[in-house]
Amino acid sequence: MSNYLGLIRRYWDFIPIEDENSICTLLEGNTPLISSTYLGPWLGLRLYLKYEGLNPTGSFKDRGMTVAVSKAIEEGARAIMCASTGNTSASAAAYAAKGGLNCYILVPEGKIARGKLAQAMVHGAKVVAIKGNFDDALRIVREITTKFSIKLVNSLNPFRLEGQKTASFEICDQLGRAPEYLCIPVGNAGNITAYWMGFSEYHERHKIDSRPRLLGIQAEGAAPIVRGEIVENPETIATAIRIGNPARWKEALKAVEESEGHMEMVSDKEIIQAYQLLAQKEGLFVEPASAASVAGLIKMVRTGWVEKGALVVCVLTGHGLKDPDVALDLSGLITECGPTVEQVIEKLGL
Ligand code: AN7
Numbered sequence: 269m270s271n272y273l274g275l276i277r278r279y280w281d282f283i284p285i286e287d288e289n290s291i292c293t294l295l296e297g298n299t300p301l302i303s304s305t306y307l308g309p310w311l312g313l314r315l316y317l318k319y320e321g322l323n324p325t326g327s328f329k330d331r332g333m334t335v336a337v338s339k340a341i342e343e344g345a346r347a348i349m350c351a352s353t354g355n356t357s358a359s360a361a362a363y364a365a366k367g368g369l370n371c372y373i374l375v376p377e378g379k380i381a382r383g384k385l386a387q388a389m390v391h392g393a394k395v396v397a398i399k400g401n402f403d404d405a406l407r408i409v410r411e412i413t414t415k416f417s418i419k420l421v422n423s424l425n426p427f428r429l430e431g432q433k434t435a436s437f438e439i440c441d442q443l444g445r446a447p448e449y450l451c452i453p454v455g456n457a458g459n460i461t462a463y464w465m466g467f468s469e470y471h472e473r474h475k476i477d478s479r480p481r482l483l484g485i486q487a488e489g490a491a492p493i494v495r496g497e498i499v500e501n502p503e504t505i506a507t508a509i510r511i512g513n514p515a516r517w518k519e520a521l522k523a524v525e526e527s528e529g530h531m532e533m534v535s536d537k538e539i540i541q542a543y544q545l546l547a548q549k550e551g552l553f554v555e556p557a558s559a560a561s562v563a564g565l566i567k568m569v570r571t572g573w574v575e576k577g578a579l580v581v582c583v584l585t586g587h588g589l590k591d592p593d594v595a596l597d598l599s600g601l602i603t604e605c606g607p608t609v610e611q612v613i614e615k616l617g618l
Contacts, residue, residue, distance in 0.1 A: 272298055275334055275434050282437070282469060283335055283430050290342035292367035296323045296330035297434055301442040301581070306549035307562065311569045312576035316447070317546075318439060321554055321587030325387060328459060328585045329359035331435060332428030337363040339427045340419040346370060347418045351405035353455065353508045354384030355586055360421050361391035372418065374398050374405040379507050381555065381591035401502060402456075403513045423458025424515050432459055436466025439581055440476055447581040449574055450480040453560040454493065454531070455509035457520035459585065460484050464523035480581070482529035483574070484520060485564030487557075491533035493517060505536045505594065508557035508586060530573060538563040540598065546584070553588030553595075561585075 272278075274293035276285050285291065299322045308315030320328035337360075340348055347370035350360050357373040357380075364371035373388050377397035388395050398405045406422060413420040423429060440446050446467055452460050460482060467479045486494050487504035492512055499512035514520065524531055534542075536556075543559035546552045561582045568574045588595060605615045 275331055275431060276338060279434050279437060282434070284427070285335065285338050285342065287342050290338050291334075292337045292341055292363055293334050294324035294330065294362065294366060296334050297438065299323060299435075299438070301439060302550075302552070304550060307545065311566065313569065313574070314577070314579045315565075316443070316581045317550065317552065318435065318581055318583045319552065320435065320583060320585050321558065325355075325359045325362045326383070326587035326590055327355040327359065328432065328435065328583070329355045330363070332423060332431040332458070332462070333359040333363045333421065335431030336419070336421045336425050336427040337367050337369065340369065340421070341367050343419075345417070345419045347372065348421045349373070349409055349413055349418045350421045351375070351402060351409040352380075352422075353402050353510055354380045354590065355508055356422065357393065357395070358384045358387035358391075358590075361388045361393035364393065365391040370394070372396070374409055376401045376405055376510075379510060381507055382593060383590040402511050406456075406515065422515065423456055423462075428458060429462040429465060432462035433466030433469065435583070436463050437470055440467070440470050440474070443579075443581075446471070446476050446478050447480045448478075448578045449483055449529075449580045450583065451483040451485065451561045451565045451568075451580060452583040453506070453509055453557050453564075453585055454484040454486050454520060455490075455511045455514065455557065457484075457493065457514040457516035459583075461516045461519040461523055463583075464527065479527060482524050482527040483564060483568060484524055484529070484531045485560045486531065486533045487539065487560055488533045488535045493520060494531045494533045504539075506539055506556035506560055507591070508555060509560065530568070532564045532568060532573075534560055534563040534567060538567065542566060543594075544598065547588065552584065554584045555586040555588055555590045556594055558584040558586050
């Protein structure tokens with residue numbers, strides 16, 4: 269029997285759920301902090317990778333969703349709704365199924381990785397594809413959730429952040445201290461905001477003597493915070509962070525400033541390089557948005573922003589199986605072969 273209880277019970281004192289009967293959990297969290305054996309030595313860093321792809325639905329979103337859905341249940345809600353580039357919808361659909369709620373999802377048409385769409389559909393959510401981008405979808409969801417009695421579960425919902433912040437607690441528990449830098453991809457900017465809340469709360473309560481400098485990484489084609497202006501038509505291979513007007517923009521900037529960190533952007537080419545390095549040298553299959561944090565870190569070591577020897581944690585936000593099309597497009601063709609030992613030996617060049 270597993271004695272893991274899920275985030276809410278594990279961090280009960282830090283999370284504003286009052287009624288234990290309303291807890292809706294899939295035993296999210298408790299993800300591994302993996303010591304990097306290739307990238308770390310290569311970059312001259314003490315590097316750890318927080319593999320959030322091992323949450324129940326394959327992304328970090330489950331941390332926030334367990335709290336947002338439990339709170340919705342506590343408040344008597346019957347339905348939840350979100351706009352999503354994919355992972356939020358997969359998570360919302362799963363927790364709604366577990367909690368017996370209806371789930372409404374708006375996604376940008378044609379820009380959702382197939383694994384994520386499959387998750388939202390299989391869990392029985394009502395999915396609508398908008399002829400527009402994520403920012404359009406979020407605008408519509410905000411309006412509809414004020415008109416109907418449906419709970420919004422995007423990270424504008426403060427309970428999402430209350431759950432997501434627990435990743436910082438885990439990192440401090442796993443390292444026995446806070447890292448010097450935390451490197452994280454930024455889309456709607458909820459996660460980076462939540463990490464800062466988490467490090468700050470742990471710092472206060474457990475007298476941890478430092479907080480990390482936050483390095484937030486955006487994709488070049490969807491980098492409103494780095495550029496300082498809304499991006500009308502965001503584009504990137506990392507569809508999860510294809511967002512032009514982040515809802516938590518101000519909070520993210522404040523977190524980066526307070527931590528004396530930095531916001532950086534990386535090209536799709538750099539994202540793909542990091543994606544392949546993680547897969548081929550670390551054995552970690554992540555989705556492109558997650559590889560953005562590693563691409564950003566590589567860039568910041570090259571530019572001297574992060575010094576050699578630093579203790580760094582990179583957050584790998586989602587599993588690579590979410591987006592099988594990117595993986596297959598980047599790989600060579602499969603070798604076809606007749607069904608004999610000789611033919612296989614020949615094809616493998618043994
Ligand atoms: C893998 O699912 O916004 O900066 O609607 O799926 O907190 O938005 C996903 C975002 C990073 C960015 N990595 O986090 C959605 C959605 C992955 C993601 C982000 C997302 P935020």
